[in-house]
Amino acid sequence: MTLVEHIYELRRRLAVALLAVAIGTALGFFWYTAYPFGLPSLGQILTEPYCALPPENRVQLGGGQECRLVAFGVFEQFTLRLKVAATAGVLMSSPIWFAQLWGFITPGLYAKEKRFAYTFVSLAVVLFTAGAVLAYFVVTQALQFLFTVGGDIQTTVLRGSDYFSLLIALLIIFGVSFELPLLVVMLNRVGIVSYAQLSSWRRGLIFGLFVFAALATPGQDPISMLALGVSLVLLLELSIQVARVHDKREARRRLEQGWDGLDPDQPSPLDDRLGSSTPAPAPAPRIEPLPPPSPATDRGSDGSADRWDAT
Incomplete structure (x- = not known):
């Protein structure tokens, strides 16, 4: 298009x-x-x-x-x-x-x-x-x-x-604020934040949520502030527990994939020996010195007695 x-x-x-x-x-x-x-x-x-x-x-x-x-x-x-x-x-x-x-x-x-x-x-x-x-x-x-x-x-x-x-x-404020756990879970899913980080930030996040509730509620009354703050804290805790389950599953999956030390998304180095259509590369030639020449051997114009050959 x-x-x-x-x-x-x-x-x-x-x-x-x-x-x-x-x-x-x-x-x-x-x-x-x-x-x-x-x-x-x-x-x-x-x-x-x-x-x-x-x-x-x-x-x-x-x-x-x-x-x-x-x-x-x-x-x-x-x-x-x-x-x-x-x-x-x-x-x-x-x-x-x-x-x-x-x-x-x-x-x-x-x-x-x-x-x-x-x-x-x-x-x-x-x-x-x-x-x-x-x-x-x-x-x-x-x-x-x-x-x-x-x-x-x-x-x-x-x-x-x-x-x-x-x-x-x-x-609108209550509805939009209730999207908080979804945001936290999405950040955890894409790997930006982990359960360990969220757990260590828990106290600061709770304090910040109550400050946000106090500033965001238009009526500035303690009833709506408390209702919004407590609800957000409960939703935050729910999202943290969801992140904990997700991180445990990811750790278990990585552990299961790592038993043989190989990444399943990459070809195995043994594939070339077990029927792979791509032939294995030929070994590089080795440079070995020749045995010392006999006395009758021509030393050459430069008089050098050492000669090397590539096999």
């Missing part, structure tokens, strides 16, 4: 991916307030952590019977709905645009690399989803702390844009 054909292929796949995202955004915009097939609306799903707070910890609107967020701008509700719909559209259309990306990359991969990539992508999706689900349940506890830290002195009137920004940021 020529360079121009590659560009045309990229343009076609990019157009399909953008069209899928646009359709997903339109569906998300409609789902924001609709209840398709008896399912809860997208807005209800996203505001459930906020509405799960006790009524005394949030501002009551509509006679105290409804749970609503507030907006202070004319276009704020429309902008917020469009932002949430676009995020939902990217997530809902992810199988399509990822398939386009995969279809553009795979022609340049070997069969072994394709199988490896399938495993990598599958685990990445599972870990990201697990992190996002954990963040969804942590939001309620985080808001409970943030809304009650002021006691009875003050209360919080939460804007919809602030709430959804906090929620989306937590979902």
Whole structure:
């Protein structure tokens, strides 16, 4: 495939991916307030952590019977709905645009690399989803702390844009952070880090993960910091144990291959003697001195008595 054909292929796949995202955004915009097939609306799903707070910890609107967020701008509700719909559209259309990306990359991969990539992508999706689900349940506890830290002195009137920004940021940060064990395992697989190195770095890595959790969580509340830090430490320990099993298997494999002192990927030096089609090289000729000449032998014009011959 020529360079121009590659560009045309990229343009076609990019157009399909953008069209899928646009359709997903339109569906998300409609789902924001609709209840398709008896399912809860997208807005209800996203505001459930906020509405799960006790009524005394949030501002009551509509006679105290409804749970609503507030907006202070004319276009704020429309902008917020469009932002949430676009995020939902990217997530809902992810199988399509990822398939386009995969279809553009795979022609340049070997069969072994394709199988490896399938495993990598599958685990990445599972870990990201697990992190996002954990963040969804942590939001309620985080808001409970943030809304009650002021006691009875003050209360919080939460804007919809602030709430959804906090929620989306937590979902993304938790989801991306949960890819840590996959990164560690991949580095171990390619031989960049070993189990011995990871084991010796364990204390420093744990400290660094808690520092990262404290800086990365947007709410700066101890609930989300602790949840993210403890989760990352557990995932790090899991990846270290996976590296330990992998290194043991590699050591056993090398030991089994090294019983005869030969590398199985290289031809044996005995092959030339045991029927190899390539003949063995002839031995190099040896230089040996001739016996001393008899007295009747002509010494030559230079009078030299030593003569050498190559046999």
